[in-house]
Amino acid sequence: MAYKKDDNFGEWYSEVVVNSEMIEYYDISGCYILRPWAMEIWELLKEFFDAEIKTLKLKPYYFPLFVTENVLQKEKDHIEGFAPEVAWVTKSGKSDLEAPIAIRPTSETVMYPYFSKWIRSHRDLPLKCNQWCNVVRWEFSNPTPFIRSREFLWQEGHTVFATKEEADEEVLQILELYRRIYEEFLAVPVSKGRKSEMEKFAGGLYTTSVEAFIPNTGRGIQGATSHCLGQNFAKMFDITFENEKGERSMVWQNSWAYTTRSIGVMVMTHGDDKGLVLPPKVAPIQVIVIPVPFKDADTTAIKGACESTVYTLNQAGIRADLDARENYSPGWKYSQWEMKGVPLRIEIGPKDLANKQVSIVRRDNGAKVDIPSTDLVEQVRVLLDGIQVNLLETAKQKRDACIAPVSTWGEFTAALNDKKLILAPWCDEEEVEKDVKARTKGELGAAKTLCTPFDQPDLPSGTVCFASGKPATKWSFWGRSY
Amino acid sequence: MAYKKDDNFGEWYSEVVVNSEMIEYYDISGCYILRPWAMEIWELLKEFFDAEIKTLKLKPYYFPLFVTENVLQKEKDHIEGFAPEVAWVTKSGKSDLEAPIAIRPTSETVMYPYFSKWIRSHRDLPLKCNQWCNVVRWEFSNPTPFIRSREFLWQEGHTVFATKEEADEEVLQILELYRRIYEEFLAVPVSKGRKSEMEKFAGGLYTTSVEAFIPNTGRGIQGATSHCLGQNFAKMFDITFENEKGERSMVWQNSWAYTTRSIGVMVMTHGDDKGLVLPPKVAPIQVIVIPVPFKDADTTAIKGACESTVYTLNQAGIRADLDARENYSPGWKYSQWEMKGVPLRIEIGPKDLANKQVSIVRRDNGAKVDIPSTDLVEQVRVLLDGIQVNLLETAKQKRDACIAPVSTWGEFTAALNDKKLILAPWCDEEEVEKDVKARTKGELGAAKTLCTPFDQPDLPSGTVCFASGKPATKWSFWGRSY
Numbered sequence: 001m002a003y004k005k006d007d008n009f010g011e012w013y014s015e016v017v018v019n020s021e022m023i024e025y026y027d028i029s030g031c032y033i034l035r036p037w038a039m040e041i042w043e044l045l046k047e048f049f050d051a052e053i054k055t056l057k058l059k060p061y062y063f064p065l066f067v068t069e070n071v072l073q074k075e076k077d078h079i080e081g082f083a084p085e086v087a088w089v090t091k092s093g094k095s096d097l098e099a100p101i102a103i104r105p106t107s108e109t110v111m112y113p114y115f116s117k118w119i120r121s122h123r124d125l126p127l128k129c130n131q132w133c134n135v136v137r138w139e140f141s142n143p144t145p146f147i148r149s150r151e152f153l154w155q156e157g158h159t160v161f162a163t164k165e166e167a168d169e170e171v172l173q174i175l176e177l178y179r180r181i182y183e184e185f186l187a188v189p190v191s192k193g194r195k196s197e198m199e200k201f202a203g204g205l206y207t208t209s210v211e212a213f214i215p216n217t218g219r220g221i222q223g224a225t226s227h228c229l230g231q232n233f234a235k236m237f238d239i240t241f242e243n244e245k246g247e248r249s250m251v252w253q254n255s256w257a258y259t260t261r262s263i264g265v266m267v268m269t270h271g272d273d274k275g276l277v278l279p280p281k282v283a284p285i286q287v288i289v290i291p292v293p294f295k296d297a298d299t300t301a302i303k304g305a306c307e308s309t310v311y312t313l314n315q316a317g318i319r320a321d322l323d324a325r326e327n328y329s330p331g332w333k334y335s336q337w338e339m340k341g342v343p344l345r346i347e348i349g350p351k352d353l354a355n356k357q358v359s360i361v362r363r364d365n366g367a368k369v370d371i372p373s374t375d376l377v378e379q380v381r382v383l384l385d386g387i388q389v390n391l392l393e394t395a396k397q398k399r400d401a402c403i404a405p406v407s408t409w410g411e412f413t414a415a416l417n418d419k420k421l422i423l424a425p426w427c428d429e430e431e432v433e434k435d436v437k438a439r440t441k442g443e444l445g446a447a448k449t450l451c452t453p454f455d456q457p458d459l460p461s462g463t464v465c466f467a468s469g470k471p472a473t474k475w476s477f478w479g480r481s482y
Numbered sequence: 483m484a485y486k487k488d489d490n491f492g493e494w495y496s497e498v499v500v501n502s503e504m505i506e507y508y509d510i511s512g513c514y515i516l517r518p519w520a521m522e523i524w525e526l527l528k529e530f531f532d533a534e535i536k537t538l539k540l541k542p543y544y545f546p547l548f549v550t551e552n553v554l555q556k557e558k559d560h561i562e563g564f565a566p567e568v569a570w571v572t573k574s575g576k577s578d579l580e581a582p583i584a585i586r587p588t589s590e591t592v593m594y595p596y597f598s599k600w601i602r603s604h605r606d607l608p609l610k611c612n613q614w615c616n617v618v619r620w621e622f623s624n625p626t627p628f629i630r631s632r633e634f635l636w637q638e639g640h641t642v643f644a645t646k647e648e649a650d651e652e653v654l655q656i657l658e659l660y661r662r663i664y665e666e667f668l669a670v671p672v673s674k675g676r677k678s679e680m681e682k683f684a685g686g687l688y689t690t691s692v693e694a695f696i697p698n699t700g701r702g703i704q705g706a707t708s709h710c711l712g713q714n715f716a717k718m719f720d721i722t723f724e725n726e727k728g729e730r731s732m733v734w735q736n737s738w739a740y741t742t743r744s745i746g747v748m749v750m751t752h753g754d755d756k757g758l759v760l761p762p763k764v765a766p767i768q769v770i771v772i773p774v775p776f777k778d779a780d781t782t783a784i785k786g787a788c789e790s791t792v793y794t795l796n797q798a799g800i801r802a803d804l805d806a807r808e809n810y811s812p813g814w815k816y817s818q819w820e821m822k823g824v825p826l827r828i829e830i831g832p833k834d835l836a837n838k839q840v841s842i843v844r845r846d847n848g849a850k851v852d853i854p855s856t857d858l859v860e861q862v863r864v865l866l867d868g869i870q871v872n873l874l875e876t877a878k879q880k881r882d883a884c885i886a887p888v889s890t891w892g893e894f895t896a897a898l899n900d901k902k903l904i905l906a907p908w909c910d911e912e913e914v915e916k917d918v919k920a921r922t923k924g925e926l927g928a929a930k931t932l933c934t935p936f937d938q939p940d941l942p943s944g945t946v947c948f949a950s951g952k953p954a955t956k957w958s959f960w961g962r963s964y
Contacts, residue, residue: 023600026546028546029548031547031548033596036541040542050620060521061527062524064514064633068509072510084575084576085574086574087574088574089569089572090568091569091572093620117506127497133616134615327605328789
């Protein structure tokens with residue numbers, strides 16, 4: 001690693017994602033190649049999430065990549081939000097198309113004309129669609145692997161209900177799944193909360209999100225969003241149903257998504273100057289076994305012990321692999337697997353063979369222990385669980401250390417300069433958020449609301465907004481963001 | 483169903499895929515919405531295939547949707563094959579892009595510049611990539627759901643080897659997996675064989691395929707292809723490695739794919755005038771349970787028996803579901819689930835309750851049997867297996883009945899008019915294939931080679947080509963195709 005995380009975070013991040021073989025830069029700016037080390041993580045997350053939403057009776061769909069201009073523009077606020085980033089196909093072969101066709105930046109306008117067709121009666125509700133696909137947002141600001149790319153992979157759920165209560169309930173069910181993806185799988189602490197009116201999904205009623213924070217850059221990052229769209233799209237796309245009394249009613253809708261960005265947040269959170277650090281639950285390889293054949297050692301016996309170690313772990317459902325390459329030294333291999341962030345390294349040399357043990361090194365804290373081969377599976381499980389817990393705990397401590405409650409504008413700007421995750425009492429007025437943005441504009445980007453966390457500290461009566469001096473109605477997280 | 487399969491096949495097919503809720507037509511011609519009844523089949527096929535290729539050490543990748551003009555045009559034969567169908571992005575938001583960007587019609591040119599970068603030594607080989615993604619081919623001929631669409635889903639495998647032997651071996655390993663998808667899962671008989679020089683993959687060395695046949699239209703249909711690319715792309719993209727002797731060598735490459743077309747071939751093969759007929763292995767619901775509460779029956783007890791039947795089947799790993807809707811009659815439900823092609827219907831009425839039995843109806847042949855509840859799981863398994871076997875066997879008989887061996891031009895044209903799958907001795911000269919195409923041109927499309935089957939009938943010496951009169955070197959399948 002040429003760069004250090006604390007010295008040059010941006011270069012460090014690029015180096016980690018490339019050297020760990022997660023990402024290859026592509027010759028179109030803002031597009032990246034996802035290599036197996038990233039895709040296998042994506043598949044593990046998908047496996048969890050897809051199973052969970054299937055228990056919620058979500059069904060798999062695949063809607064087209066393309067949408068006509070006419071349909072795309074049906075919901076005005078929505079298209080205003082996305083228009084500048086839409087990629088347009090205008091030619092096929094050497095011929096011009098009759099009309100330009102957009103590539104989906106998200107699929108509300110692709111899907112909802114058909115929801116209108118499919119939904120007739122209350123018996124057709126709820127309708128619950130999910131698709132795993134690629135979307136394209138042709139952004140011009142700083143492309144960053146995983147975090148901000150012109151094409152990315154995601155799941156998008158689109159659901160339709162007869163009542164607002166059902167929609168509200170699902171918004172939070174899904175948000176909880178997103179929290180679990182971040183906290184249980186990626187070991188990244190997030191705050192659940194609600195977005196401000198300015199920051200909510202274009203065209204929706206309200207947006208909830210899980211928000212992470214990157215201490216090194218002092219930036220918040222939206223982890224995933226679960227939107228209640230209310231009845232706005234239903235009006236535009238005429239999605240109604242005959243209710244049980246035989247009257248026409250308008251539906252309530254949600255949409256929600258998480259993307260490959262989640263992998264980038266995980267890299268930024270846990271990585272160190274040796275490279276990636278992967279939480280065991282998402283590590284494609286959880287244990288790498290490396291033979292350490294000192295001179296004159298019985299290399300055949302060592303290799304045999306390594307193979308049987310891998311076999312035993314695999315049989316127990318642990319993702320273990322053997323690095324038996326003969327053209328690399330053990331030391332070189334240690335570095336490479338540290339770079340790739342594998343949670344545990346097992347070394348087996350002549351002494352281990354003699355003592356019927358293996359030597360295990362943790363990636364997260366470098367701790368080394370010898371364990372008897374007979375306890376292998378049990379001890380490895382304990383260690384993997386311990387690493388998973390430790391990564392989240394450590395990340396939480398670092399994140400929490402960045403939280404700065406402020407009450408005045410002076411404290412606010414000081415905390416912003418200090419790269420804090422700012423928790424401020426706010427009057428919840430859009431004009432005030434605009435004003436804060438305008439007053440903090442600069443090279444590093446303006447401050448904005450990240451979310452109003454569901455977990456609200458006490459707000460003593462008489463507390464005033466840090467920016468407007470008006471009565472505060474809530475605590476909100478503020479800061480710069482990705 | 484308004485149309486009959488034998489009377490108006492095209493309309494029948496559209497009606498089946500729409501009414502069974504596999505497909506919804508989309509407002510961009512040639513693009514279709516894949517609904518859960520199609521996507522769940524796609525997921526079942528994917529689950530099988532992905533697990534198989536993982537045992538062959540294929541790794542998951544995701545390469546970008548976009549490719550620059552420059553790279554796309556690097557392999558001339560290849561781009562000539564695809565150029566007329568390439569969709570071009572030329573604008574983002576309101577701005578023109580600096581240069582047009584193509585949407586992948588396939589990913590050889592997207593991937594191979596990076597293969598060149600990643601492969602240095604024989605130790606980097608084999609390299610085995612697979613991705614599940616969408617591709618776009620903006621065709622203008624007859625769009626048909628699943629069969630010919632402008633966007634479709636597929637897997638594409640791209641592999642790189644040090645030797646031709648390894649590449650050759652893998653071509654056939656993958657082809658065998660494709661045969662299993664068609665024959666074991668979709669119950670569609672296919673012929674394995676090799677494509678002619680004219681029909682092979684643009685830029686490749688040779689192409690193997692599994693070919694199906696649709697008796698109703700008398701057309702062959704390419705089921706999936708496994709290509710050996712030889713060293714042609716390696717030359718264009720400079721993919722070389724240092725071999726064990728320290729010399730630069732050029733790699734050997736394969737690429738292979740199957741698409742959502744496979745679902746359409748299955749629909750065409752098994753569907754009947756009542757709708758879809760699904761092979762049990764890919765049916766999202768294998769058994770639908772319908773309560774039949776005649777007047778005065780104990781509806782609670784019937785519903786209870788239905789629920790416990792579904793529960794018992796689900797516990798045994800059988801995909802069973804209950805249709806408990808009260809606003810539809812049993813007869814209406816029978817029709818709907820027949821339309822959707824569910825392999826087995828279980829009816830439970832008062833008599834069944836009294837006799838501790840269920841009544842089971844097969845979708846494939848309408849046969850009805852009563853079975854004691856105690857034998858439920860075992861008998862359902864036997865029936866599902868029987869349907870799977872029967873569908874393939876029936877389809878094979880129908881396909882085989884269409885095979886017409888010919889030896890003269892007169893027999894050939896007669897068989898072509900008769901919608902046969904023509905097996906003809908051929909001299910294997912490209913000029914002759916071109917000539918046959920020219921001489922059979924017409925409203926229904928020209929005849930061409932489908933494949934040269936690996937399973938070759940005896941070719942007595944002195945046999946001459948049906949078209950040129952020159953010595954024949956092989957038997958090939960000829961016909962019109964999709």
